[in-house]
Amino acid sequence: MSTTTIAALGTRSRTLMPGIIVSAMVAASATFLSEHYGAPVLLLALLLGMSINFLAVDGVCKPGIEFTAREVLRIGVALLGLRITFAQIAELGWHPVLMVVLLVSVTILVSIVAARAMGFNQLFGLLTGGATAICGASAALALAAALPSHPQKEKATLFTVIGVSALSTLAMILYPMLARAFDLDPLQAGIFLGGTIHDVAQVVGAGYSMSQETGDSATVVKLMRVAMLLPVIVCAAMVARASGAEPGAKRPPLLPWFAVGFLLLAALNSTGWVPSLVQNAGNELSRWCLVIAIAALGMKTQLKELATVGIKPILLMVGETAFLAALVLAMLHWGG
Template identity: 45%
Template structure:
């Protein structure tokens, strides 16, 4: 090889050598968590996070730190950019006007309530914002996406992980409790599906809860939930601009959002071939799993528990408020 070319490649090889140990450990944890989730039916992101907690001491090794830091920030942003391939405008058009009205009415109310309740509970504003978006939009994915646009150093990683753990636990609980609760209140299958899709945090959890009621309720729950997911694109873009404009140092422009927006647009226009779209969605999930393993390794379980009961109370209040808001909007604007 040309000596000049070797000179140019040398810095890249040195950087890769520094990053390799931490990235390799993160990949092993991500694969292990994915394997366990597939065999035991538990949420992948949560299992990878818990495995990361178990390797926090290894991540403190000087050889591991560069790669773990790279995964927790750069790989996270790549994963969020690729999320655009999962979302398209057709999700908004497929569900009709009533679910759209319920979702558009409840989302800003819940985010506003998160900021107000967070101030009352004396929690950091950015923590409350991440919690509010996680509850209002789509759980863990929304929390990660918003955290990615927050300027570095302004949100403690343990607070993001507290939201991830809490919103996952509440999503699982609501999947089990909401269907019998709505049935006892006399809601029809279709109305139950709308409420489940409008109030449960994760797509799979909302769909599963809907199909526990009936096939038609499951279809409505899934479509309504996907409509909430579709709001992630404009919301993340808006927050990225607002948070950067308020950062006194000017901050680094979140260029990965341009990739997010480009993929969202291509997917909405139907210009992403099915095979490519599936590859991008799988790559997004892989990046998020790897970044979650790194975030877990960078946070001790003791620090997470040291946050106390207030963050979890915030998530409980927001989750209950989301269901009540959806029920109120359905009563006001639904068919008589």
């Protein structure tokens, strides 16, 4: 490596470091509050970041905040592959796998159609539908990273993260009661909870609050939904390329590098060669990357911008969540 290259890297690091450090500090604060008060850590990171958004407007922190919101996010998404193995999916048989594929596909398609009917861009429907159908805030961030640049993309991403985090927390409380009301057995209850609640942590909390069997099946079904992240990212990239980028913007790649990383890590994790220590470290690193990235995204927006979204996007996300729950219950009733 030449002296010029080393000097350039040093200059680049000094430019980015202030923004990266402040994003990490916000993430650490959000983690502390989440551990002590039980609120979703991504939502807390987002709100804390938004409270100091002036740092991203101008000054020494801006380049690092931009870098963190983009590249650190993609690293976190790639590391999500360490959460799943192909054996976990095979253990439940083909019926739940087929059910997950159908519910994710149908929910996203219905979301795109509903978004267009309500006057939104179809990519907004893909973003909210993917977040609802797959894995909440993590899916929203992953899909946003795959979509082309757009003046409203960051605002739409932040709204989606807020919406799925709030709805997932509400579902963690209400859905176990709904499972009991419909007299679902432990396996069915696990499939219902794992197939409907947005975020992994809330699925685990709701499932094990009912029983060990329900918690186990809910977690595996949820991880199957996480596994759908890769094909949906590829589809999102294809839709984005077909839609065309903004004038002067670079077209997104057909298969983003973080999607390839996700698949490779999932395949490696499936071999059983990855020690549990490395697996846990990768999951923890992924969590930190996503929390730091969402803190940076929060710093890049303003509260007054989110206040202008109106009632229609809220109705869209509530409708998507209700549709997903109804679809899973219908599949359990007629397919079980």
